[in-house]
Amino acid sequence: MPITLPETLPAFEVLRDEGVMVMSPERAARQDIRPLRIGLLNLMPKKIQTENQFARLIGATPLQIDLSLIRMTEHQTKNTAAAHMAAFYRPFQEVKAEKFDGLIITGAPIEHLPFEAVTYWDELREVFDWTQTNVHSTFGVCWGGMAMINHFHGVQKHILPQKAFGCYLHRNVRPSSHYLRGFSDDCFVPVSRWTEMRAGEIEAAEGLNLLLDSAEVGPCLVEDPGHRALYIFNHFEYDNDTLKQEYDRDIANGTPIHVPAHYYPGNDPSQPPRNRWRSHAHLLYGNWINEIYQTTHYDLNLIGR
Numbered sequence: 001m002p003i004t005l006p007e008t009l010p011a012f013e014v015l016r017d018e019g020v021m022v023m024s025p026e027r028a029a030r031q032d033i034r035p036l037r038i039g040l041l042n043l044m045p046k047k048i049q050t051e052n053q054f055a056r057l058i059g060a061t062p063l064q065i066d067l068s069l070i071r072m073t074e075h076q077t078k079n080t081a082a083a084h085m086a087a088f089y090r091p092f093q094e095v096k097a098e099k100f101d102g103l104i105i106t107g108a109p110i111e112h113l114p115f116e117a118v119t120y121w122d123e124l125r126e127v128f129d130w131t132q133t134n135v136h137s138t139f140g141v142c143w144g145g146m147a148m149i150n151h152f153h154g155v156q157k158h159i160l161p162q163k164a165f166g167c168y169l170h171r172n173v174r175p176s177s178h179y180l181r182g183f184s185d186d187c188f189v190p191v192s193r194w195t196e197m198r199a200g201e202i203e204a205a206e207g208l209n210l211l212l213d214s215a216e217v218g219p220c221l222v223e224d225p226g227h228r229a230l231y232i233f234n235h236f237e238y239d240n241d242t243l244k245q246e247y248d249r250d251i252a253n254g255t256p257i258h259v260p261a262h263y264y265p266g267n268d269p270s271q272p273p274r275n276r277w278r279s280h281a282h283l284l285y286g287n288w289i290n291e292i293y294q295t296t297h298y299d300l301n302l303i304g305r
Contacts, residue, residue: 009051
């Protein structure tokens, strides 16, 4: 089954050309099936790239998905055309009366700031609380996951002495988790962050389950059953060349950066990078969508009750 997207959204043509099943809202309305309503609260500066990445993963499942793009109400992006934002995004304050089966909250390149110093922190905390009444399952990604676990559990982020940057091996800590169904004993995950969450502090917080962990870069995936949420601090959604783009950008800007670890063959940036995470990325997001499908209400109005 396809993901429903506006035909004029750039991701529609990109995913269709890749073989992903996409459907216009007009065609979806003629089918006697309730699609899953998934919101994407996109905090990343490169909005279109992020749309493509997450739509690719949630559009690969056998279920019909109705994807809604959401932005913070007052924050204005400087990296995406205003026409694109006006055409495809709605501010949170306009959607908060609605119900969603799932919500993805992306990362944001602001991890050097204390949470309270982020300009839209108060509204984002409102979003977190809103998920408990209006969203069946929430997926916080990278900084979005760190912010959400801090809001609900007080777990702190810690500044790293150097950037965790590369494709790192992670251990499957809880193979029995429904979210890790089909996972190997270990898997590679792209990592790009200046902060970390610590396993001891996560394990000390009540009600959290650590699912994926790395000896090199620490916790990756955490389940929060009490808040119907997953928190992932790394980037399964990344394209083959996303780390390369970040590396090339920093080199061009003269920003100190090491070659992304375990990414290029022979650690040689002149070689095409290898994608070693794609299959597990599809497994994780497919398992998340399946869990939503198995447990959400057919009547959207019952979500959160």
